Amino acid sequence: MMIKKSLPLLFLFFSLCGFSQKIIKKTIVSDYVDDKREIKIYLPEGYDEKEEKNYPLAIVLDAEYLFDTYVGNAVLFAAKDKAPKQIIIGVQMAKTRKKDTYFNITDGRFTTDNEKFYQFLKNEVIFNIESNYKTSPFISIVGEGTSANLITNFLKEQTPFINSYICINPTFSDFIGRQMQDYNLSRFEKVDNTFYFYTNNSNAFSEEKQLRISELQKGLSGLEIKTFNVINDTINTKSSVSAIGEAIPRALNQIFQVYSAISKEEFDKNVKDLSPTDAISYLENKYLDIEFLFGSNLGIRENDIYAIEKIIIEKENGDELLNFGRMILKLFPTSPLGNYYIGRYYESGKNIKKALYHYKIGYGKMDPADPNSDAFYENVIRLGGR
Structure with a gap:
Protein backbone atom coordinates (compact mmCIF):
# COMPACT_ATOMS: atom_id res chain seq x y z
CA MET A 1 0.00 0.00 0.00
CA PHE A 256 -8.72 20.91 -23.67
CA GLN A 257 -11.03 18.21 -24.99
CA VAL A 258 -11.35 20.01 -28.31
CA TYR A 259 -7.57 19.75 -28.72
CA SER A 260 -7.43 15.99 -28.22
CA ALA A 261 -7.89 13.46 -30.99
CA ILE A 262 -11.49 12.34 -31.48
CA SER A 263 -12.29 9.93 -28.68
CA LYS A 264 -14.94 7.21 -28.82
CA GLU A 265 -17.09 9.38 -26.55
CA GLU A 266 -16.73 12.39 -28.86
CA PHE A 267 -17.40 10.27 -31.93
CA ASP A 268 -20.53 8.68 -30.46
CA LYS A 269 -21.85 12.00 -29.19
CA ASN A 270 -20.99 14.39 -32.01
CA VAL A 271 -19.96 12.54 -35.16
CA LYS A 272 -21.43 9.12 -35.84
CA ASP A 273 -24.88 10.32 -36.96
CA LEU A 274 -23.59 13.13 -39.20
CA SER A 275 -23.89 13.17 -42.96
CA PRO A 276 -20.59 12.99 -44.88
CA THR A 277 -20.75 16.74 -45.56
CA ASP A 278 -21.34 17.56 -41.90
CA ALA A 279 -18.65 15.11 -40.74
CA ILE A 280 -16.12 16.84 -42.98
CA SER A 281 -17.19 20.25 -41.65
CA TYR A 282 -16.95 18.98 -38.07
CA LEU A 283 -13.37 17.78 -38.56
CA GLU A 284 -12.31 20.92 -40.41
CA ASN A 285 -13.81 23.21 -37.75
CA LYS A 286 -12.17 21.18 -34.99
CA TYR A 287 -8.72 21.87 -36.40
CA LEU A 288 -9.45 25.48 -37.25
CA ASP A 289 -10.53 25.98 -33.62
CA ILE A 290 -7.33 24.32 -32.40
CA GLU A 291 -5.21 26.63 -34.52
CA PHE A 292 -7.13 29.78 -33.53
CA LEU A 293 -7.47 29.11 -29.80
CA PHE A 294 -4.19 27.41 -29.02
CA GLY A 295 -1.83 28.65 -31.73
CA SER A 296 -1.13 25.03 -32.66
CA ASN A 297 -1.07 24.22 -36.36
CA LEU A 298 -1.22 20.45 -36.06
CA GLY A 299 -2.12 19.82 -39.66
CA ILE A 300 -4.52 16.98 -38.96
CA ARG A 301 -4.08 13.73 -37.03
CA GLU A 302 -4.33 10.61 -39.15
CA ASN A 303 -6.39 8.94 -36.41
CA ASP A 304 -9.03 11.66 -36.79
CA ILE A 305 -9.10 11.12 -40.55
CA TYR A 306 -9.69 7.41 -40.02
CA ALA A 307 -12.35 8.21 -37.38
CA ILE A 308 -14.71 9.67 -39.99
CA GLU A 309 -13.48 7.70 -43.01
CA LYS A 310 -16.26 5.11 -42.72
CA ILE A 311 -18.95 7.81 -42.80
CA ILE A 312 -17.47 9.34 -45.95
CA ILE A 313 -17.06 6.03 -47.78
CA GLU A 314 -20.28 4.25 -46.81
CA LYS A 315 -22.84 7.07 -46.84
CA GLU A 316 -24.13 8.72 -50.02
CA ASN A 317 -22.17 6.30 -52.26
CA GLY A 318 -18.88 7.91 -51.33
CA ASP A 319 -19.77 11.06 -53.24
CA GLU A 320 -17.99 13.22 -50.62
CA LEU A 321 -14.60 11.53 -51.03
CA LEU A 322 -13.43 14.39 -53.25
CA ASN A 323 -14.32 17.06 -50.66
CA PHE A 324 -12.85 14.88 -47.91
CA GLY A 325 -9.54 14.69 -49.75
CA ARG A 326 -9.54 18.42 -50.47
CA MET A 327 -10.21 19.22 -46.81
CA ILE A 328 -7.26 17.05 -45.73
CA LEU A 329 -4.97 18.73 -48.28
CA LYS A 330 -6.07 22.13 -47.00
CA LEU A 331 -5.29 21.31 -43.35
CA PHE A 332 -2.45 18.86 -43.88
CA PRO A 333 -0.91 19.41 -47.34
CA THR A 334 2.06 17.14 -46.67
CA SER A 335 -0.13 14.12 -45.92
CA PRO A 336 -0.60 11.55 -48.73
CA LEU A 337 -4.09 10.77 -47.44
CA GLY A 338 -5.68 13.79 -49.11
CA ASN A 339 -4.44 12.60 -52.50
CA TYR A 340 -5.45 9.03 -51.67
CA TYR A 341 -9.11 9.93 -51.07
CA ILE A 342 -9.22 12.15 -54.15
CA GLY A 343 -7.70 9.32 -56.16
CA ARG A 344 -10.25 6.91 -54.75
CA TYR A 345 -13.04 9.29 -55.71
CA TYR A 346 -11.87 9.47 -59.33
CA GLU A 347 -11.28 5.73 -59.49
CA SER A 348 -14.86 5.06 -58.36
CA GLY A 349 -16.00 7.26 -61.25
CA LYS A 350 -13.77 5.37 -63.68
CA ASN A 351 -11.57 8.41 -64.31
CA ILE A 352 -8.41 6.33 -64.16
CA LYS A 353 -6.11 9.07 -65.45
CA LYS A 354 -6.97 11.49 -62.63
CA ALA A 355 -7.00 8.69 -60.05
CA LEU A 356 -3.52 7.58 -61.06
CA TYR A 357 -2.28 11.17 -60.99
CA HIS A 358 -3.34 11.64 -57.35
CA TYR A 359 -2.12 8.21 -56.24
CA LYS A 360 1.31 9.07 -57.67
CA ILE A 361 1.39 12.45 -55.91
CA GLY A 362 0.40 10.81 -52.63
CA TYR A 363 3.05 8.12 -52.98
CA GLY A 364 5.65 10.80 -53.73
CA LYS A 365 4.97 12.38 -50.33
CA MET A 366 5.74 9.18 -48.45
CA ASP A 367 8.99 8.07 -46.87
CA PRO A 368 10.13 4.83 -48.53
CA ALA A 369 10.71 3.47 -45.01
CA ASP A 370 7.04 4.00 -44.14
CA PRO A 371 5.48 0.52 -43.83
CA ASN A 372 2.36 1.85 -45.59
CA SER A 373 4.26 3.03 -48.67
CA ASP A 374 4.19 -0.37 -50.38
CA ALA A 375 0.43 -0.64 -49.98
CA PHE A 376 0.07 2.89 -51.34
CA TYR A 377 2.25 2.07 -54.33
CA GLU A 378 0.04 -0.93 -55.12
CA ASN A 379 -2.68 1.56 -56.11
CA VAL A 380 -0.29 2.99 -58.69
CA ILE A 381 0.62 -0.47 -60.04
CA ARG A 382 -2.99 -1.61 -60.03
CA LEU A 383 -4.02 1.24 -62.34
CA GLY A 384 -1.18 0.57 -64.72
CA GLY A 385 1.21 3.25 -63.52
CA ARG A 386 4.96 2.99 -62.88
Whole structure:
Protein backbone atom coordinates (compact mmCIF):
# COMPACT_ATOMS: atom_id res chain seq x y z
CA MET A 1 0.00 0.00 0.00
CA MET A 2 2.81 2.40 0.87
CA ILE A 3 4.45 1.80 -2.53
CA LYS A 4 1.27 2.51 -4.44
CA LYS A 5 0.69 5.75 -2.57
CA SER A 6 4.27 6.86 -3.23
CA LEU A 7 4.15 6.47 -7.00
CA PRO A 8 2.30 9.74 -7.72
CA LEU A 9 4.75 11.57 -5.47
CA LEU A 10 7.72 10.00 -7.26
CA PHE A 11 6.24 10.91 -10.65
CA LEU A 12 5.67 14.50 -9.51
CA PHE A 13 9.24 14.67 -8.16
CA PHE A 14 10.77 13.57 -11.46
CA SER A 15 8.39 15.83 -13.39
CA LEU A 16 9.55 18.81 -11.33
CA CYS A 17 13.18 17.89 -11.99
CA GLY A 18 12.41 17.74 -15.69
CA PHE A 19 10.98 21.24 -16.07
CA SER A 20 12.73 23.18 -13.31
CA GLN A 21 15.37 24.54 -15.67
CA LYS A 22 12.68 26.15 -17.87
CA ILE A 23 11.31 28.40 -15.10
CA ILE A 24 12.14 32.10 -15.15
CA LYS A 25 11.64 34.37 -12.15
CA LYS A 26 10.60 37.93 -12.90
CA THR A 27 9.79 40.92 -10.72
CA ILE A 28 6.98 43.26 -11.76
CA VAL A 29 7.13 46.77 -10.36
CA SER A 30 3.46 47.41 -9.68
CA ASP A 31 1.29 50.50 -9.57
CA TYR A 32 -1.39 48.51 -7.76
CA VAL A 33 0.02 46.06 -5.19
CA ASP A 34 2.94 46.78 -2.85
CA ASP A 35 5.96 48.13 -4.75
CA LYS A 36 6.80 44.96 -6.61
CA ARG A 37 5.63 41.37 -6.91
CA GLU A 38 7.48 38.28 -8.13
CA ILE A 39 6.08 35.90 -10.72
CA LYS A 40 7.33 32.57 -12.09
CA ILE A 41 7.25 31.92 -15.83
CA TYR A 42 7.29 28.40 -17.25
CA LEU A 43 8.17 28.28 -20.94
CA PRO A 44 7.36 24.94 -22.62
CA GLU A 45 9.97 22.73 -24.23
CA GLY A 46 10.72 23.94 -27.74
CA TYR A 47 9.67 27.53 -27.07
CA ASP A 48 11.50 29.75 -29.55
CA GLU A 49 11.02 33.49 -30.01
CA LYS A 50 12.01 33.15 -33.67
CA GLU A 51 9.26 30.67 -34.53
CA GLU A 52 5.71 31.68 -35.43
CA LYS A 53 4.15 29.18 -33.03
CA ASN A 54 2.08 30.65 -30.16
CA TYR A 55 1.06 29.09 -26.86
CA PRO A 56 -2.00 29.31 -24.58
CA LEU A 57 -1.42 31.27 -21.40
CA ALA A 58 -2.29 30.05 -17.89
CA ILE A 59 -2.25 32.39 -14.88
CA VAL A 60 -1.93 30.36 -11.67
CA LEU A 61 -2.66 32.09 -8.36
CA ASP A 62 -1.53 30.64 -5.03
CA ALA A 63 1.70 29.81 -6.85
CA GLU A 64 3.43 28.62 -3.68
CA TYR A 65 1.48 25.34 -3.88
CA LEU A 66 -0.50 25.32 -7.15
CA PHE A 67 2.18 26.29 -9.69
CA ASP A 68 4.32 23.13 -9.64
CA THR A 69 1.24 20.89 -9.63
CA TYR A 70 -0.29 22.70 -12.59
CA VAL A 71 2.96 22.70 -14.57
CA GLY A 72 3.52 19.00 -13.90
CA ASN A 73 0.05 18.15 -15.19
CA ALA A 74 0.36 20.49 -18.17
CA VAL A 75 3.65 18.85 -19.21
CA LEU A 76 2.09 15.38 -18.95
CA PHE A 77 -1.04 16.33 -20.92
CA ALA A 78 1.06 17.92 -23.67
CA ALA A 79 3.35 14.87 -23.83
CA LYS A 80 0.29 12.64 -24.28
CA ASP A 81 -1.17 14.97 -26.95
CA LYS A 82 -4.18 15.68 -24.73
CA ALA A 83 -3.53 19.42 -24.49
CA PRO A 84 -1.33 22.04 -26.16
CA LYS A 85 1.91 23.15 -24.57
CA GLN A 86 1.27 26.20 -22.38
CA ILE A 87 3.09 29.26 -21.07
CA ILE A 88 2.33 29.15 -17.34
CA ILE A 89 2.62 32.06 -14.92
CA GLY A 90 2.73 31.55 -11.17
CA VAL A 91 1.67 34.64 -9.20
CA GLN A 92 3.16 35.19 -5.77
CA MET A 93 0.49 36.18 -3.26
CA ALA A 94 0.94 38.82 -0.56
CA LYS A 95 2.72 37.71 2.61
CA THR A 96 -0.61 38.16 4.33
CA ARG A 97 -2.65 36.08 1.89
CA LYS A 98 -5.94 37.56 3.09
CA LYS A 99 -4.87 40.92 1.69
CA ASP A 100 -5.17 39.80 -1.94
CA THR A 101 -8.21 37.56 -1.96
CA TYR A 102 -10.28 37.68 1.25
CA PHE A 103 -13.46 39.48 0.21
CA ASN A 104 -15.96 41.51 2.22
CA ILE A 105 -17.84 38.77 4.08
CA THR A 106 -20.87 40.97 4.73
CA ASP A 107 -21.82 41.47 1.07
CA GLY A 108 -19.35 39.45 -1.03
CA ARG A 109 -17.87 42.56 -2.65
CA PHE A 110 -14.21 43.32 -3.24
CA THR A 111 -12.23 45.06 -0.56
CA THR A 112 -9.89 47.84 -1.70
CA ASP A 113 -6.98 45.39 -1.63
CA ASN A 114 -8.97 42.84 -3.66
CA GLU A 115 -9.59 45.44 -6.33
CA LYS A 116 -5.91 46.37 -6.46
CA PHE A 117 -4.86 42.74 -6.84
CA TYR A 118 -7.47 42.21 -9.57
CA GLN A 119 -6.14 45.22 -11.52
CA PHE A 120 -2.58 43.97 -10.98
CA LEU A 121 -3.49 40.65 -12.64
CA LYS A 122 -5.43 42.27 -15.46
CA ASN A 123 -3.32 45.29 -16.33
CA GLU A 124 0.17 44.27 -15.30
CA VAL A 125 0.65 40.49 -15.22
CA ILE A 126 -1.36 39.53 -18.30
CA PHE A 127 -0.32 42.66 -20.21
CA ASN A 128 3.36 42.07 -19.40
CA ILE A 129 3.33 38.43 -20.51
CA GLU A 130 1.33 39.04 -23.69
CA SER A 131 3.71 41.88 -24.59
CA ASN A 132 6.86 39.82 -24.13
CA TYR A 133 6.01 36.22 -24.96
CA LYS A 134 4.38 34.33 -27.82
CA THR A 135 0.90 33.76 -26.45
CA SER A 136 -2.22 32.57 -28.27
CA PRO A 137 -5.65 34.13 -27.56
CA PHE A 138 -6.58 31.34 -25.10
CA ILE A 139 -6.11 32.35 -21.45
CA SER A 140 -6.80 30.25 -18.35
CA ILE A 141 -6.84 31.51 -14.79
CA VAL A 142 -6.54 29.15 -11.84
CA GLY A 143 -7.22 29.76 -8.16
CA GLU A 144 -8.00 27.85 -4.98
CA GLY A 145 -10.18 28.79 -2.01
CA THR A 146 -10.78 32.54 -1.85
CA SER A 147 -8.62 33.00 -4.95
CA ALA A 148 -11.18 30.89 -6.82
CA ASN A 149 -13.85 33.33 -5.71
CA LEU A 150 -11.75 36.29 -6.90
CA ILE A 151 -11.23 34.96 -10.42
CA THR A 152 -15.00 34.67 -10.97
CA ASN A 153 -14.97 38.46 -11.14
CA PHE A 154 -13.29 38.27 -14.55
CA LEU A 155 -16.68 37.10 -15.80
CA LYS A 156 -17.96 40.65 -15.43
CA GLU A 157 -15.53 42.11 -17.98
CA GLN A 158 -17.48 43.83 -20.75
CA THR A 159 -15.31 42.12 -23.36
CA PRO A 160 -14.46 38.69 -21.95
CA PHE A 161 -10.78 37.84 -22.45
CA ILE A 162 -10.36 34.88 -20.08
CA ASN A 163 -11.30 31.58 -21.73
CA SER A 164 -11.18 29.15 -18.82
CA TYR A 165 -11.88 29.78 -15.15
CA ILE A 166 -10.58 26.95 -12.95
CA CYS A 167 -12.03 27.35 -9.46
CA ILE A 168 -10.50 24.69 -7.20
CA ASN A 169 -11.97 24.03 -3.73
CA PRO A 170 -13.74 27.39 -4.10
CA THR A 171 -14.60 29.48 -1.05
CA PHE A 172 -17.52 31.49 -2.36
CA SER A 173 -19.43 34.22 -0.61
CA ASP A 174 -23.06 33.72 0.39
CA PHE A 175 -23.85 36.09 -2.45
CA ILE A 176 -22.16 34.17 -5.28
CA GLY A 177 -25.49 33.26 -6.90
CA ARG A 178 -26.55 36.89 -7.08
CA GLN A 179 -23.12 37.91 -8.34
CA MET A 180 -23.36 35.37 -11.16
CA GLN A 181 -26.74 36.78 -12.13
CA ASP A 182 -25.25 40.27 -12.19
CA TYR A 183 -22.55 39.08 -14.60
CA ASN A 184 -25.26 38.38 -17.20
CA LEU A 185 -23.60 35.23 -18.53
CA SER A 186 -26.07 35.00 -21.41
CA ARG A 187 -24.06 37.74 -23.17
CA PHE A 188 -21.28 35.15 -23.72
CA GLU A 189 -23.55 33.65 -26.37
CA LYS A 190 -22.81 36.63 -28.60
CA VAL A 191 -19.03 36.32 -28.27
CA ASP A 192 -17.27 34.43 -31.05
CA ASN A 193 -15.08 32.43 -28.70
CA THR A 194 -15.14 29.43 -26.35
CA PHE A 195 -15.31 29.60 -22.54
CA TYR A 196 -15.07 27.08 -19.70
CA PHE A 197 -16.04 27.43 -16.04
CA TYR A 198 -14.80 24.65 -13.73
CA THR A 199 -15.72 24.18 -10.06
CA ASN A 200 -15.29 21.17 -7.81
CA ASN A 201 -17.20 20.16 -4.74
CA SER A 202 -15.92 17.59 -2.26
CA ASN A 203 -17.05 15.68 0.80
CA ALA A 204 -13.84 16.94 2.41
CA PHE A 205 -15.45 20.38 2.80
CA SER A 206 -17.72 21.58 5.58
CA GLU A 207 -21.44 21.02 5.04
CA GLU A 208 -21.92 24.77 4.64
CA LYS A 209 -19.26 25.02 1.94
CA GLN A 210 -20.59 21.94 0.13
CA LEU A 211 -24.09 23.41 0.12
CA ARG A 212 -22.92 26.76 -1.27
CA ILE A 213 -20.96 25.13 -4.10
CA SER A 214 -23.79 22.68 -4.81
CA GLU A 215 -26.32 25.48 -5.13
CA LEU A 216 -24.08 27.38 -7.55
CA GLN A 217 -23.39 24.27 -9.63
CA LYS A 218 -27.11 23.52 -9.79
CA GLY A 219 -27.84 27.05 -10.97
CA LEU A 220 -25.11 26.96 -13.61
CA SER A 221 -26.15 23.54 -14.90
CA GLY A 222 -29.41 25.08 -16.09
CA LEU A 223 -27.60 27.48 -18.41
CA GLU A 224 -27.86 26.74 -22.10
CA ILE A 225 -25.14 28.94 -23.56
CA LYS A 226 -23.44 27.36 -26.55
CA THR A 227 -20.12 29.15 -26.07
CA PHE A 228 -20.01 28.86 -22.25
CA ASN A 229 -19.17 25.36 -21.03
CA VAL A 230 -19.97 24.64 -17.39
CA ILE A 231 -17.92 21.85 -15.77
CA ASN A 232 -19.45 20.85 -12.43
CA ASP A 233 -17.21 18.35 -10.67
CA THR A 234 -17.46 16.42 -7.40
CA ILE A 235 -14.37 14.80 -5.91
CA ASN A 236 -14.82 12.12 -3.28
CA THR A 237 -11.90 12.39 -0.88
CA LYS A 238 -11.32 12.98 2.80
CA SER A 239 -8.68 15.62 2.15
CA SER A 240 -9.02 19.03 0.53
CA VAL A 241 -5.33 18.76 -0.42
CA SER A 242 -6.06 15.56 -2.36
CA ALA A 243 -8.93 17.38 -4.04
CA ILE A 244 -6.45 19.92 -5.43
CA GLY A 245 -4.32 17.14 -6.90
CA GLU A 246 -7.37 15.59 -8.57
CA ALA A 247 -9.08 18.79 -9.68
CA ILE A 248 -6.29 20.11 -11.91
CA PRO A 249 -6.01 17.12 -14.28
CA ARG A 250 -9.80 16.72 -14.33
CA ALA A 251 -10.21 20.35 -15.32
CA LEU A 252 -7.50 20.14 -18.00
CA ASN A 253 -9.08 17.00 -19.44
CA GLN A 254 -12.39 18.81 -19.98
CA ILE A 255 -11.10 22.21 -21.02
CA PHE A 256 -8.72 20.91 -23.67
CA GLN A 257 -11.03 18.21 -24.99
CA VAL A 258 -11.35 20.01 -28.31
CA TYR A 259 -7.57 19.75 -28.72
CA SER A 260 -7.43 15.99 -28.22
CA ALA A 261 -7.89 13.46 -30.99
CA ILE A 262 -11.49 12.34 -31.48
CA SER A 263 -12.29 9.93 -28.68
CA LYS A 264 -14.94 7.21 -28.82
CA GLU A 265 -17.09 9.38 -26.55
CA GLU A 266 -16.73 12.39 -28.86
CA PHE A 267 -17.40 10.27 -31.93
CA ASP A 268 -20.53 8.68 -30.46
CA LYS A 269 -21.85 12.00 -29.19
CA ASN A 270 -20.99 14.39 -32.01
CA VAL A 271 -19.96 12.54 -35.16
CA LYS A 272 -21.43 9.12 -35.84
CA ASP A 273 -24.88 10.32 -36.96
CA LEU A 274 -23.59 13.13 -39.20
CA SER A 275 -23.89 13.17 -42.96
CA PRO A 276 -20.59 12.99 -44.88
CA THR A 277 -20.75 16.74 -45.56
CA ASP A 278 -21.34 17.56 -41.90
CA ALA A 279 -18.65 15.11 -40.74
CA ILE A 280 -16.12 16.84 -42.98
CA SER A 281 -17.19 20.25 -41.65
CA TYR A 282 -16.95 18.98 -38.07
CA LEU A 283 -13.37 17.78 -38.56
CA GLU A 284 -12.31 20.92 -40.41
CA ASN A 285 -13.81 23.21 -37.75
CA LYS A 286 -12.17 21.18 -34.99
CA TYR A 287 -8.72 21.87 -36.40
CA LEU A 288 -9.45 25.48 -37.25
CA ASP A 289 -10.53 25.98 -33.62
CA ILE A 290 -7.33 24.32 -32.40
CA GLU A 291 -5.21 26.63 -34.52
CA PHE A 292 -7.13 29.78 -33.53
CA LEU A 293 -7.47 29.11 -29.80
CA PHE A 294 -4.19 27.41 -29.02
CA GLY A 295 -1.83 28.65 -31.73
CA SER A 296 -1.13 25.03 -32.66
CA ASN A 297 -1.07 24.22 -36.36
CA LEU A 298 -1.22 20.45 -36.06
CA GLY A 299 -2.12 19.82 -39.66
CA ILE A 300 -4.52 16.98 -38.96
CA ARG A 301 -4.08 13.73 -37.03
CA GLU A 302 -4.33 10.61 -39.15
CA ASN A 303 -6.39 8.94 -36.41
CA ASP A 304 -9.03 11.66 -36.79
CA ILE A 305 -9.10 11.12 -40.55
CA TYR A 306 -9.69 7.41 -40.02
CA ALA A 307 -12.35 8.21 -37.38
CA ILE A 308 -14.71 9.67 -39.99
CA GLU A 309 -13.48 7.70 -43.01
CA LYS A 310 -16.26 5.11 -42.72
CA ILE A 311 -18.95 7.81 -42.80
CA ILE A 312 -17.47 9.34 -45.95
CA ILE A 313 -17.06 6.03 -47.78
CA GLU A 314 -20.28 4.25 -46.81
CA LYS A 315 -22.84 7.07 -46.84
CA GLU A 316 -24.13 8.72 -50.02
CA ASN A 317 -22.17 6.30 -52.26
CA GLY A 318 -18.88 7.91 -51.33
CA ASP A 319 -19.77 11.06 -53.24
CA GLU A 320 -17.99 13.22 -50.62
CA LEU A 321 -14.60 11.53 -51.03
CA LEU A 322 -13.43 14.39 -53.25
CA ASN A 323 -14.32 17.06 -50.66
CA PHE A 324 -12.85 14.88 -47.91
CA GLY A 325 -9.54 14.69 -49.75
CA ARG A 326 -9.54 18.42 -50.47
CA MET A 327 -10.21 19.22 -46.81
CA ILE A 328 -7.26 17.05 -45.73
CA LEU A 329 -4.97 18.73 -48.28
CA LYS A 330 -6.07 22.13 -47.00
CA LEU A 331 -5.29 21.31 -43.35
CA PHE A 332 -2.45 18.86 -43.88
CA PRO A 333 -0.91 19.41 -47.34
CA THR A 334 2.06 17.14 -46.67
CA SER A 335 -0.13 14.12 -45.92
CA PRO A 336 -0.60 11.55 -48.73
CA LEU A 337 -4.09 10.77 -47.44
CA GLY A 338 -5.68 13.79 -49.11
CA ASN A 339 -4.44 12.60 -52.50
CA TYR A 340 -5.45 9.03 -51.67
CA TYR A 341 -9.11 9.93 -51.07
CA ILE A 342 -9.22 12.15 -54.15
CA GLY A 343 -7.70 9.32 -56.16
CA ARG A 344 -10.25 6.91 -54.75
CA TYR A 345 -13.04 9.29 -55.71
CA TYR A 346 -11.87 9.47 -59.33
CA GLU A 347 -11.28 5.73 -59.49
CA SER A 348 -14.86 5.06 -58.36
CA GLY A 349 -16.00 7.26 -61.25
CA LYS A 350 -13.77 5.37 -63.68
CA ASN A 351 -11.57 8.41 -64.31
CA ILE A 352 -8.41 6.33 -64.16
CA LYS A 353 -6.11 9.07 -65.45
CA LYS A 354 -6.97 11.49 -62.63
CA ALA A 355 -7.00 8.69 -60.05
CA LEU A 356 -3.52 7.58 -61.06
CA TYR A 357 -2.28 11.17 -60.99
CA HIS A 358 -3.34 11.64 -57.35
CA TYR A 359 -2.12 8.21 -56.24
CA LYS A 360 1.31 9.07 -57.67
CA ILE A 361 1.39 12.45 -55.91
CA GLY A 362 0.40 10.81 -52.63
CA TYR A 363 3.05 8.12 -52.98
CA GLY A 364 5.65 10.80 -53.73
CA LYS A 365 4.97 12.38 -50.33
CA MET A 366 5.74 9.18 -48.45
CA ASP A 367 8.99 8.07 -46.87
CA PRO A 368 10.13 4.83 -48.53
CA ALA A 369 10.71 3.47 -45.01
CA ASP A 370 7.04 4.00 -44.14
CA PRO A 371 5.48 0.52 -43.83
CA ASN A 372 2.36 1.85 -45.59
CA SER A 373 4.26 3.03 -48.67
CA ASP A 374 4.19 -0.37 -50.38
CA ALA A 375 0.43 -0.64 -49.98
CA PHE A 376 0.07 2.89 -51.34
CA TYR A 377 2.25 2.07 -54.33
CA GLU A 378 0.04 -0.93 -55.12
CA ASN A 379 -2.68 1.56 -56.11
CA VAL A 380 -0.29 2.99 -58.69
CA ILE A 381 0.62 -0.47 -60.04
CA ARG A 382 -2.99 -1.61 -60.03
CA LEU A 383 -4.02 1.24 -62.34
CA GLY A 384 -1.18 0.57 -64.72
CA GLY A 385 1.21 3.25 -63.52
CA ARG A 386 4.96 2.99 -62.88
